[in-house]
Amino acid sequence: MPPVSIRDVAMRAGVSVGTVSNVLNRPNLVAEATRERVRAVIGELGFVRNESARQLRQGRSRTLGVVLESLGNPYFTDLAQGAEAAMNTDGFDALWCTSDGSAAKERRCLDFLEEQRVSGVIITPVGLDAERIAELRDRGLSIVVLDRRAYDGVCSTRVDHVAGGELAVDHLTARHRRLAIVTGPLRSEPITDRHAGAVAAARRAGVSEDDLTTLVQRDLTPASGKEAARRLLELDPLPTGVFCANDLLAIGLVNALLRTGVKVPEEISVVGYDDIELAGTSVVPLTTVRQPRHELGWTAAELAVAEADAEVGAAGAEEHEHRGLVLSPSLVVRDSA
Amino acid sequence: MPPVSIRDVAMRAGVSVGTVSNVLNRPNLVAEATRERVRAVIGELGFVRNESARQLRQGRSRTLGVVLESLGNPYFTDLAQGAEAAMNTDGFDALWCTSDGSAAKERRCLDFLEEQRVSGVIITPVGLDAERIAELRDRGLSIVVLDRRAYDGVCSTRVDHVAGGELAVDHLTARHRRLAIVTGPLRSEPITDRHAGAVAAARRAGVSEDDLTTLVQRDLTPASGKEAARRLLELDPLPTGVFCANDLLAIGLVNALLRTGVKVPEEISVVGYDDIELAGTSVVPLTTVRQPRHELGWTAAELAVAEADAEVGAAGAEEHEHRGLVLSPSLVVRDSA
DNA sequence: CAAAGATCGTGAATCGTTTCAAGCTAGGCT
DNA sequence: AGCCTAGCTTGAAACGATTCACGATCTTTG
Numbered sequence: 001m002p003p004v005s006i007r008d009v010a011m012r013a014g015v016s017v018g019t020v021s022n023v024l025n026r027p028n029l030v031a032e033a034t035r036e037r038v039r040a041v042i043g044e045l046g047f048v049r050n051e052s053a054r055q056l057r058q059g060r061s062r063t064l065g066v067v068l069e070s071l072g073n074p075y076f077t078d079l080a081q082g083a084e085a086a087m088n089t090d091g092f093d094a095l096w097c098t099s100d101g102s103a104a105k106e107r108r109c110l111d112f113l114e115e116q117r118v119s120g121v122i123i124t125p126v127g128l129d130a131e132r133i134a135e136l137r138d139r140g141l142s143i144v145v146l147d148r149r150a151y152d153g154v155c156s157t158r159v160d161h162v163a164g165g166e167l168a169v170d171h172l173t174a175r176h177r178r179l180a181i182v183t184g185p186l187r188s189e190p191i192t193d194r195h196a197g198a199v200a201a202a203r204r205a206g207v208s209e210d211d212l213t214t215l216v217q218r219d220l221t222p223a224s225g226k227e228a229a230r231r232l233l234e235l236d237p238l239p240t241g242v243f244c245a246n247d248l249l250a251i252g253l254v255n256a257l258l259r260t261g262v263k264v265p266e267e268i269s270v271v272g273y274d275d276i277e278l279a280g281t282s283v284v285p286l287t288t289v290r291q292p293r294h295e296l297g298w299t300a301a302e303l304a305v306a307e308a309d310a311e312v313g314a315a316g317a318e319e320h321e322h323r324g325l326v327l328s329p330s331l332v333v334r335d336s337a
Numbered sequence: 338m339p340p341v342s343i344r345d346v347a348m349r350a351g352v353s354v355g356t357v358s359n360v361l362n363r364p365n366l367v368a369e370a371t372r373e374r375v376r377a378v379i380g381e382l383g384f385v386r387n388e389s390a391r392q393l394r395q396g397r398s399r400t401l402g403v404v405l406e407s408l409g410n411p412y413f414t415d416l417a418q419g420a421e422a423a424m425n426t427d428g429f430d431a432l433w434c435t436s437d438g439s440a441a442k443e444r445r446c447l448d449f450l451e452e453q454r455v456s457g458v459i460i461t462p463v464g465l466d467a468e469r470i471a472e473l474r475d476r477g478l479s480i481v482v483l484d485r486r487a488y489d490g491v492c493s494t495r496v497d498h499v500a501g502g503e504l505a506v507d508h509l510t511a512r513h514r515r516l517a518i519v520t521g522p523l524r525s526e527p528i529t530d531r532h533a534g535a536v537a538a539a540r541r542a543g544v545s546e547d548d549l550t551t552l553v554q555r556d557l558t559p560a561s562g563k564e565a566a567r568r569l570l571e572l573d574p575l576p577t578g579v580f581c582a583n584d585l586l587a588i589g590l591v592n593a594l595l596r597t598g599v600k601v602p603e604e605i606s607v608v609g610y611d612d613i614e615l616a617g618t619s620v621v622p623l624t625t626v627r628q629p630r631h632e633l634g635w636t637a638a639e640l641a642v643a644e645a646d647a648e649v650g651a652a653g654a655e656e657h658e659h660r661g662l663v664l665s666p667s668l669v670v671r672d673s674a
Numbered sequence: 675c676a677a678a679g680a681t682c683g684t685g686a687a688t689c690g691t692t693t694c695a696a697g698c699t700a701g702g703c704t
Numbered sequence: 705a706g707c708c709t710a711g712c713t714t715g716a717a718a719c720g721a722t723t724c725a726c727g728a729t730c731t732t733t734g
């Protein structure tokens with residue numbers, strides 16, 4: 001049995017296809033009796049609207065693409081939920097892709113989304129250059145950059161990670177003079193910002209160059225945290241305050257320290273970053289910098305929706321104000337520092 | 338500027354639309370010179386194929402829907418990656434949805450996927466009844482059930498959780514006589530299976546009814562693990578071996594025990610389930626039951642692809658053998674037990 | 675009672691692609 | 705020269721929805 005089309009419904013209900021379409025999209029234009037009859041037939045025949053045809057005809061879709069860096073970090077979960085909630089509120093659907101941190105895969109994701117004719121893209125750029133962005137914009141896609149400084153003429157929402165780094169280190173310098181910063185590859189913007197903020201705060205508090213060590217790890221996983229603990233304990237004199245660029249790193253580090261008999265926070269204090277769920281329930285509940293993740297996702301989606309709607313409403317060159325939102329992180333004090 | 342269509346390309350390259358389509362889909366039918374000319378124009382004009390039109394014409398899509406229960410558990414990450422890898426290998430794309438454990442949201446996801454005319458769905462059912470499954474099958478969708486026992490006439494891949502539970506408890510009974518099982522709501526099948534396997538293994542090892550306590554927690558999070566630790570310590574006599582239905586629970590439990598001064602594994606041994614990344618790097622590296630997650634996702638995708646292809650290749654009622662794959666878990670011994 | 679609304683329905687045109695029967699050309703063979 | 709074949713290319717017919725100008729009825733009203 002071939003799939004049921006609007007035509008079959010029309011025939012069976014004894015009306016024209018236009019009327020069925022109206023029942024679906026502008027029910028108030030249809031007389032109640034007809035409306036109910038058509039609805040009944042739809043149920044009876046199990047008609048499901050063909051979104052491809054609909055989209056083809058309408059030219060645009062109520063779908064937004066989201067390109068995330070990875071699903072490995074629980075950080076992205078809340079973000080995604082926030083974004084999805086906002087979209088559903090505005091009647092949009094989401095198409096999820098992950099770039100896995102690879103520029104090639106990111107390109108593939110964007111190609112896919114373009115072919116699907118999504119009306120906008122929310123993205124944490126990996127290898128995205130200004131040129132490609134412009135290209136997408138020219139094709140009428142609204143772009144929202146997530147957790148990166150705005151490009152030219154593009155909306156963005158991000159967290160002020162410089163402030164976050166400062167928050168963490170300010171807390172440490174209240175009691176410590178010898179500090180270490182454990183961080184990941186200084187490639188991505190949020191990571192370098194956290195580092196910059198941390199260093200600035202240390203300077204400001206009068207921590208000398210010699211008393212501030214930065215340990216750069218390969219990645220931001222618990223395993224790297226464990227490795228960082230080993231390197232940390234080789235330092236002489238031993239730092240007493242440590243700032244980790246994310247919670248996974250911090251958890252791995254704290255666990256490794258405890259295992260080798262170093263007491264946290266008594267001998268070494270540790271501050272993390274992200275406030276993932278595990279932070280509150282680790283052996284030594286982690287003091288950390290909380291990001292408004294849900295809100296980050298939510299606002300990103302709102303911006304994308306606004307831009308997409310503007311584009312449609314506009315009979316041509318509606319001016320859409322590109323906005324760069326900056327959200328503030330906050331310090332959550334627990335036991336580890 | 339209206340989006341570039343295949344027609345524009347044809348005109349500019351001085352060929353017919355049919356030829357452009359051939360360049361895109363069966364390049365070997367087109368003379369080399371023409372092919373290159375068309376390709377050049379495609380690049381020049383920035384043509385992007387409209388997937389809606391393509392799908393509409395073809396009637397089917399090379400897209401599979403995946404409905405996951407949540408993204409909160411790192412467990413799903415590997416699964417998703419495995420599935421995506423398999424799909425890409427076979428030239429399929431994935432559409433991700435999450436049901437968040439709600440039957441209503443699950444329904445919405447399925448409606449969405451049906452409207453998108455995906456050719457199959459991989460799903461971890463929440464409120465999915467046999468009737469809806471049959472309905473989907475009748476509409477020509479291939480269904481693969483993930484991590485649940487097969488419904489009638491549907492493919493499935495799952496892990497043998499009964500065996501997993503046994504594995505865990507067999508390990509514990511080698512050294513312990515008083516056991517506790519910490520588990521979540523006994524609603525979902527994998528959880529009840531683990532429990533059943535654990536109980537069976539305990540019985541078989543001769544653990545008496547009185548020496549086996551089951552603590553049912555609200556959910557499978559570290560916070561619940563912490564709560565479970567409190568309840569555990571109220572037991573008298575104290576169990577010395579504990580099996581947790583997942584790693585997050587186990588980690589929360591171990592951390593809480595350590596914080597109250599109970600030594601793990603010396604005083605209480607703990608076995609988890611899942612082998613998530615954190616298991617290996619927690620304070621006391623966790624002994625746990627590993628699930629072949631990547632493989633689980635991979636095989637699910639393979640089954641879905643096979644069924645989707647069969648449906649197409651078949652000029653009618655090609656017989657597709659519905660298969661129920663069962664993968665085996667394995668025990669990873671670390672320090673916690 | 676005729677004209678003017680108001681209220682519902684109709685049906686053809688359209689979106690951008692794929693598909694396929696048929697046409698064209700050039701070259702080889704007899 | 706005539707016929708075949710192989711290799712390319714063409715152009716029109718779908719696919720399933722939405723949209724919109726226009727009819728067809730029925731009510732109201734002066």
